[in-house]
Amino acid sequence: MTKTIVVTSGKGGVGKTTTSASIATGLAKRGFKTVVIDFDVGLRNLDLIMGCERRVVYDLVNLVNQEASLHQTLIKDKRIENLYILPASQTRDKDALTIEGVARVIHKLKKSDFDYIICDSPAGIEKGAKMALYFADEAIVTTNPEVSSVRDSDRILGILQSESKRSKMNEEPVKEHLLITRYNPARVKDGQMLSVDDIVDLLAIPLLGIIPESPSVLDCSNAGKPVILDEESEAGQAYSDAIDRLLGEAKPHRFMDAPKKGLLARLFG
Amino acid sequence: MSSTIGVELKGGMYTFMSLKLHTNDMSVIDAELADKVLQAPGFFKDTPVVIDLSVLEEQEADIDGKALLECIRRHKLVPIVASIGDRSSGLASSVAIPLIESGARRSALSREEPSQSADSARKEAPSNTQNPIPDVDLSVSREVEYVVKAPLLIDKPVRSGQQVYARDTDLIVMGQVGPGAEIIADNNIHIYGPLRGRALCGVSGNTSTRIFCQSLEAELVSVAGNYRMLETIPEELRGKPAQIWLDKDRLTIEPL
Numbered sequence: 062m063t064k065t066i067v068v069t070s071g072k073g074g075v076g077k078t079t080t081s082a083s084i085a086t087g088l089a090k091r092g093f094k095t096v097v098i099d100f101d102v103g104l105r106n107l108d109l110i111m112g113c114e115r116r117v118v119y120d121l122v123n124l125v126n127q128e129a130s131l132h133q134t135l136i137k138d139k140r141i142e143n144l145y146i147l148p149a150s151q152t153r154d155k156d157a158l159t160i161e162g163v164a165r166v167i168h169k170l171k172k173s174d175f176d177y178i179i180c181d182s183p184a185g186i187e188k189g190a191k192m193a194l195y196f197a198d199e200a201i202v203t204t205n206p207e208v209s210s211v212r213d214s215d216r217i218l219g220i221l222q223s224e225s226k227r228s229k230m231n232e233e234p235v236k237e238h239l240l241i242t243r244y245n246p247a248r249v250k251d252g253q254m255l256s257v258d259d260i261v262d263l264l265a266i267p268l269l270g271i272i273p274e275s276p277s278v279l280d281c282s283n284a285g286k287p288v289i290l291d292e293e294s295e296a297g298q299a300y301s302d303a304i305d306r307l308l309g310e311a312k313p314h315r316f317m318d319a320p321k322k323g324l325l326a327r328l329f330g
Numbered sequence: 331m332s333s334t335i336g337v338e339l340k341g342g343m344y345t346f347m348s349l350k351l352h353t354n355d356m357s358v359i360d361a362e363l364a365d366k367v368l369q370a371p372g373f374f375k376d377t378p379v380v381i382d383l384s385v386l387e388e389q390e391a392d393i394d395g396k397a398l399l400e401c402i403r404r405h406k407l408v409p410i411v412a413s414i415g416d417r418s419s420g421l422a423s424s425v426a427i428p429l430i431e432s433g434a435r436r437s438a439l440s441r442e443e444p445s446q447s448a449d450s451a452r453k454e455a456p457s458n459t460q461n462p463i464p465d466v467d468l469s470v471s472r473e474v475e476y477v478v479k480a481p482l483l484i485d486k487p488v489r490s491g492q493q494v495y496a497r498d499t500d501l502i503v504m505g506q507v508g509p510g511a512e513i514i515a516d517n518n519i520h521i522y523g524p525l526r527g528r529a530l531c532g533v534s535g536n537t538s539t540r541i542f543c544q545s546l547e548a549e550l551v552s553v554a555g556n557y558r559m560l561e562t563i564p565e566e567l568r569g570k571p572a573q574i575w576l577d578k579d580r581l582t583i584e585p586l
Contacts (some may be wrong), residue, residue: 215510219491
């Protein structure tokens with residue numbers, strides 16, 4: 062059974078593409094045949110994060126318009142077996158997508174025995190975002206610990222409940238997961254950021270993971286490598302934990318507390 | 331004989347918004363209507379209203395019926411009927427829509443138009459002409475059916491940007507109401523969770539409706555059009571279980 066998971070947030074710049082890349086890579090690493098689709102038509106980014114920008118020939122819009130085959134369009138990842146990237150078109154806009162066209166693409170992927178389809182949503186609540194979430198079985202709502210991000214996430218949760226295919230067909234609702242990104246426990250302690258408890262209380266959906274703010278996220282983006290592959294970094298480990306929870310394993314949350322300062326740091330910090 | 335029923339004539343209770351006129355100055359009516367409608371244009375659009383002329387009747391004031399109807403329709407409201415109070419100065423005849431008469435006057439009218447059973451009573455006692463209808467007959471002739479509508483029950487959180495309206499009934503939310511969400515009811519609102527968005531009860535004018543919530547963090551609460559923003563809600567009531575109701579036209583918030 063193929064599972065379709067949308068990574069969405071409403072707000073821009075909170076880490077949807079970073080998350081999509083790491084979740085897809087993590088699932089593939091555990092042996093699941095996985096494809097990650099960039100729905101941000103016109104603002105293509107996923108290929109950069111995945112480090113395959115030089116290998117894009119055809120894109121999602123070509124596939125939707127039946128100008129290329131699935132085999133021609135999918136980019137096979139060079140590092141991880143079972144991982145494929147379906148890039149967005151950079152020269153078109155969101156109007157190039159239609160529900161029927163996207164339905165055809167999802168159907169083809171399901172027939173190609175993919176275990177997971179990860180849909181990287183564009184920001185906003187307009188057509189592109191609605192297309193990305195329409196076919197979702199599950200949703201990873203990416204939220205930064207600040208009020209505007211939380212409110213936008215609340216909005217997108219409402220849209221998931223009313224505009225997804227599952228809601229329109231009166232099927233079991235989309236399963237929602239909360240992923241808090243750019244979490245900085247020290248700034249939470251200072252009251253500059255919302256705490257995990259505040260966010261969970263405001264959004265009232267189960268917590269999938271907390272990704273700490275970490276310089277390795279930017280380093281990996283620049284290097285075209287999903288941060289989950291940086292096993293030394295806290296962010297990479299946190300994404301790995303999130304994969305385990307996504308697959309049903311109960312794991313305690315990490316990286317919630319500010320690191321205790323050593324004597325020297327306390328004296329000179 | 332056919333077993334299906336084509337039409338049924340039944341008594342029913344319906345809630346309508348009433349437009350009570352306190353002045354006959356058309357420019358004031360126009361300006362205030364514009365102001366009210368502007369607060370919730372989508373909500374008021376095509377809403378049927380009862381024009382309440384009772385105050386003007388008391389004042390024995392005059393009004394240009396045609397201009398009044400035009401003005402109301404211009405604000406996208408639909409005047410359906412005019413209502414007058416106990417006194418009739420003939421004012422209502424200038425407003426060319428059907429008329430209902432409220433309060434004591436209505437029962438007075440009933441006395442003037444005896445029912446069938448009253449007729450038979452009169453036949454039996456033709457000498458008793460001063461008071462032709464005994465009280466007991468009135469209760470027989472006036473049959474009112476009360477229709478109870480099931481409340482609208484929402485069993486998941488109401489999210490930012492979502493709007494829920496319980497028409498002619500209570501609204502029950504089993505969960506939170508997010509910031510930027512709006513819940514509206516013609517009757518009472520019950521929230522089993524925090525209220526962080528806007529809640530408006532009694533929107534068609536029912537002043538005896540209330541809002542109940544488990545944690546008051548609302549952006550706005552309103553009972554029959556009397557509203558308050560969070561800023562004017564006392565600090566000590568915030569984040570606590572509360573009820574909101576109208577105490578003689580004054581919006582009152584009390585802890586539960």
